[in-house]
Amino acid sequence: MSSPAGYFAESLRLYNQLDRIATLLRSELRDTASRHKLTLAQLQALHYLLECNRFSDTPLALAEFYGTTKGTMSATVSVLEEKGMIEKVGDERDGRVVHCRLTEAGRALAIQSFPPISLQRLMIQRVDTSALRRELDQFTDRLQQKTRLRSFGTCTSCRFFQPSESGQPPQCSVFDATLNDEDQAGICREHSPRPAKKR
Ligand code: SF4
Structure with missing residues (x-):
């Protein structure tokens, strides 16, 4: 190819x-x-x-x-x-x-x-799709970058997510809000992928 x-x-x-x-x-x-x-x-x-x-x-x-x-x-x-x-x-x-x-x-x-x-x-029927899903996750990320459409991801991979610190609950810097478990589990329109760490 x-x-x-x-x-x-x-x-x-x-x-x-x-x-x-x-x-x-x-x-x-x-x-x-x-x-x-x-x-x-x-x-x-x-x-x-x-x-x-x-x-x-x-x-x-x-x-x-x-x-x-x-x-x-x-x-x-x-x-x-x-x-x-x-x-x-x-x-x-x-x-x-x-x-x-x-x-x-x-x-x-x-x-x-x-x-x-x-x-x-x-x-x-116990078809193992774990490898397929991992590949599709990566494929979707790359395709989304090419289309430049919104990523609709979840909080833990978002650049605006501020994890729990000193006993304080996690926060979102876009919505200026405390995030409960349900907020973090749901897909979000304002999600922006966190840049990959440089090696
Ligand atoms: S913008 Fe959305 S995905 Fe990102 S931290 Fe805030 S609520 Fe979570």
Whole structure:
């Protein structure tokens, strides 16, 4: 793979593989969504809200995560609100910001729908995916750097994370907030990868 044609062919093969995996999983999720009278985008939004931290549950963050427009995501959020899957809550510090919080029904549906059943069945068959996941983590980091889109990582790999010190809880220097376990576990719109240490 030393020539431009080799790079092109290899990247096309990789794209085709990733696209096929995404199609297989999305097809299954689309069926799940349709059984609950939702679109795939609406079901995916519920999953994002289950995974994100409290600073990142806004329509704008949802739109950025899925690479869609704010208007399209606002429509998705409105339908989910009408269906009783989420509720909108105003931000305590900034009146222009609205948070989308899962209701009990929305949370239950998100938990039961992800991961897709086919992936769960693979795990039951004891397929070892640990090496694949490590490779994919590195691959995703590198691809994200090329696209320059937001990283949506978690606190422990973020340059704004200030770990617990002298008995004080961890802090976020962007939001000027104390971080509880749930905040740290959720993916975050403002995450910025910490630079790798020089050797
Ligand atoms: S430390 Fe980083 S990832 Fe954590 S809440 Fe702050 S900006 Fe988000």
